Amino acid sequence: MPWSATEVRLAQRPTGYPDDSTWEIATREVPDPDDGQIVVQVEYISIDPAMRGWLNDVRSYVPPVKIGAVMRAFGAGTVVSSQHPDFTEGDKVTGLFGVRDFALSSGKGVEKVEADAVSLPTHLGALGMPGMTAYFGLFEIGRPEPTDTVLVSAAAGAVGSVVVQLAKARGCRVIGVAGGPEKCVWLRELGCDEVIDHREGNLTKQVRAAAPDGVNVYFDNVGGDMLDAALANLAVGARIVICGAISAYNAEQLPEGPRRYMSLLVFRASMSGFVVTDYEARYLEAVTEIMRMISDGSLQARETVRTGGVAAFPEALLDIYRGTNTGKLVLKV
Amino acid sequence: MPWSATEVRLAQRPTGYPDDSTWEIATREVPDPDDGQIVVQVEYISIDPAMRGWLNDVRSYVPPVKIGAVMRAFGAGTVVSSQHPDFTEGDKVTGLFGVRDFALSSGKGVEKVEADAVSLPTHLGALGMPGMTAYFGLFEIGRPEPTDTVLVSAAAGAVGSVVVQLAKARGCRVIGVAGGPEKCVWLRELGCDEVIDHREGNLTKQVRAAAPDGVNVYFDNVGGDMLDAALANLAVGARIVICGAISAYNAEQLPEGPRRYMSLLVFRASMSGFVVTDYEARYLEAVTEIMRMISDGSLQARETVRTGGVAAFPEALLDIYRGTNTGKLVLKV
Incomplete structure (x- = not known):
């Protein structure tokens, strides 16, 4: 069964703060996965200060988001369909799924996470x-x-x-x-x-x-x-x-x-x-240490969870620059 | 025999570029050296961009020059009288002698230099x-x-x-x-x-x-x-x-x-x-290497020698900010 995904696309590059003209909210059919693909239902979208920089058409450490493309974002959610040998339906995962509620993915950069001991938002924050x-x-x-x-x-x-x-x-x-x-x-x-x-x-x-x-x-x-x-x-x-x-x-x-x-x-x-x-090869070392500290109570992982779903992304992004969050800001889909 | 030294003192701290009100030119009797002292006839005074910073009453890597004190400066010259075991009359030396033509010194920070192969100005420049x-x-x-x-x-x-x-x-x-x-x-x-x-x-x-x-x-x-x-x-x-x-x-x-x-x-x-x-303990390493390069012709040491003596110091200092010098700027006493 295909999914109808709601997504936020970059309509035009902002000058100063992003506003309504920056974004286009649209829907897209997400097909059943092909061989080697998965479909993820995104439950939380990470709101990051760096996002503003991704909107500028300048040379930086990542290419800018293209006009018309889905806004780049980390997210956490559940695999709802898999034709990929490493993933099965029900897996909890994080990855660069973009600002949308359903994402088709090749599995590249997607990490399976343990969501019993630690919540999905924490996987986007202290463990992300x-x-x-x-x-x-x-x-x-x-x-x-x-x-x-x-x-x-x-x-x-x-x-x-x-x-x-x-x-x-x-x-x-x-x-x-x-x-x-x-x-x-x-x-x-x-x-x-x-x-x-x-x-x-x-x-x-x-x-x-x-x-x-x-x-x-x-x-x-x-x-x-x-x-x-x-x-x-x-x-x-x-x-x-x-x-x-x-x-x-x-x-x-x-x-x-x-x-x-x-x-x-x-x-x-x-x-x-x-x-x-640049430190990707050593993430496991950091995750292990931070996980250990969360487990023994020596590290508090805190998130501010904003509601409103994908359509609330433009406002949620402004929130991060207003400093309204304490700890990690995530948008609940 | 005592010497009559001409010296440039800091009269008041400048705002912006130093001008005539910044400096006082005065003379002072330099007595015969006591035990452990030398008198140096300064032949070249080093003009350094950093000097402007030494005039500001702010915390920095060296204390500011005090009002009424002789302006701090490196110089090179000849020992004209010595009661110090490490120095004899005729020694060529460099040190922080200040902007003056005769300086009484304890020998602290004074270095004997070889002035046959390499000129005194070079000892204030590439070798200084x-x-x-x-x-x-x-x-x-x-x-x-x-x-x-x-x-x-x-x-x-x-x-x-x-x-x-x-x-x-x-x-x-x-x-x-x-x-x-x-x-x-x-x-x-x-x-x-x-x-x-x-x-x-x-x-x-x-x-x-x-x-x-x-x-x-x-x-x-x-x-x-x-x-x-x-x-x-x-x-x-x-x-x-x-x-x-x-x-x-x-x-x-x-x-x-x-x-x-x-x-x-x-x-x-x-x-x-x-x-x-901070690298003082390793100066010999650098001097040896630069001297070797001067000797084998792989390093050109160049100086712009300004004339006019001690009294020309205020103008010589402005010269360095005008960029009139090529290579090291020194003032010939």
């Missing part, structure tokens, strides 16, 4: 790309020592909240930055030694007060003023991990860069970017 | 701090492989010209950036595979044309638009060495930062600062 990003960004680029002070921005987000907890487990002093009292309370629960509410006044002064001896590792998810505040408060030999710059993703013009970058010289520091898929 | 900066910045931070493309800004300057030649000796493809045809001709003589005149149009396009496969190592002496042009043209895994930012040193307000810093993420690249004095 955000968790991998946290793990390899922190340990491979940030390289924290147990005596280090680690500063994390967007610390109540999908990546940041895992970074905070991995750094605490490593023995570091951890400073989490988030917006609003609710997130800040959660950051204390996660073990942050200091919490900065970026809505509460001068960032540079707040970082200085929280890290009087300087920051050894800054895990940057936001860019903008926060990056400058960190640069102004480095310790000698500091490492800045450039993971994202959510403050800039919807800017209509390329925003100003970090004015205080010459702090890199003064503090003999480095600022490095990375792309998580 | 600029040469050390080039060597350790390139090899420790830039870490070029023989197959790499190395981009160098201010490539006809004291540091840049040594970086160019060390990178060529390592087998790299080298792109030098300088201002004006005379410097560009010299860069070709030094072996640059491509030369960019930064006065000749769009920097990003010029870098792209010279490095179509991207830049593996960018040695940055200037900051500003040049840094953005490099960021826009990185190869995967590139290293940016932050050695200086001469374009910004006299700005009245902190200039904009590198807008294209998110290229660090796209290209999995890093941007790192360093301070040459």
Whole structure:
């Protein structure tokens, strides 16, 4: 039996924030799978800050989403039909299924997941790309020592909240930055030694007060003023991990860069970017470690589940830039 | 016999470019040396881009020059009186003697140099701090492989010209950036595979044309638009060495930062600062290698010698920001 899939396609490239003209919501017949194919019923769609970048027609670490194509997205769901030797009906899976409720797939990049102990949204969060990003960004680029002070921005987000907890487990002093009292309370629960509410006044002064001896590792998810505040408060030999710059993703013009970058010289520091898929061959190591920490209670995986189905995707995407989520933002189909 | 020294003191901290109100020129009696002291007649004063930063009352890698104190400067000259066991009259030496013609010194940080084979100005240039900066910045931070493309800004300057030649000796493809045809001709003589005149149009396009496969190592002496042009043209895994930012040193307000810093993420690249004095224990290694290259003709050490004596220091310092020098700028006393 074929399925009728609802999907969100890119209608035109946005300038600034995406709006109604950016998207087209359409339906498509999904046929029965051919040999080597599966059909997945998508139950959760991952909403990621990086999505905005995928809409720009520029050279980057992945090609841009094409006009007319289904919006790229990770998702989690159930195999509802399989002609693929590795999958059977009922398997719980994650993969790049796009923003739609039924997806035909060759199985490439599709992972079977254990959905009894850990929920599907967690497989898109702490055990998914955000968790991998946290793990390899922190340990491979940030390289924290147990005596280090680690500063994390967007610390109540999908990546940041895992970074905070991995750094605490490593023995570091951890400073989490988030917006609003609710997130800040959660950051204390996660073990942050200091919490900065970026809505509460001068960032540079707040970082200085929280890290009087300087920051050894800054895990940057936001860019903008926060990056400058960190640069102004480095310790000698500091490492800045450039993971994202959510403050800039919807800017209509390329925003100003970090004015205080010459702090890199003064503090003999480095600022490095990375792309998580470069570490794909080692994902199992990270999944195993994060799973172990979830199991023994030393890592909290939290998700904000938005309802409304596929058609709610355009609003859900704006939510991530508004910072309304705590932990991983997923859209329930 | 005591000496009458002419010296340049910091009268007040400048905003923007230093001017007449910045400096006071005065004389001072230099007494005969006490036990453990020497008196040096300074013959050449090193004019360095970093000097402008030493005038600012901010936390940096060295303390600021105090108001009323003699301006900090490297110099080279001759011991004219010694009560120090390691020095005798007639020794040629380099050290932080300040902007003056006679200096009393404890001998701390003073190096005896061989002035027969190599001139005193070269001991302030390719064999001095600029040469050390080039060597350790390139090899420790830039870490070029023989197959790499190395981009160098201010490539006809004291540091840049040594970086160019060390990178060529390592087998790299080298792109030098300088201002004006005379410097560009010299860069070709030094072996640059491509030369960019930064006065000749769009920097990003010029870098792209010279490095179509991207830049593996960018040695940055200037900051500003040049840094953005490099960021826009990185190869995967590139290293940016932050050695200086001469374009910004006299700005009245902190200039904009590198807008294209998110290229660090796209290209999995890093941007790192360093301070040459951290490598002091290894200077002999660098001096030996650069001396060997000078001797066998594989490294050209060039200096622009400005005349006018100590009193010409204020103008000589402005010269370095005007870029009038080719190679190392020194002031002849």
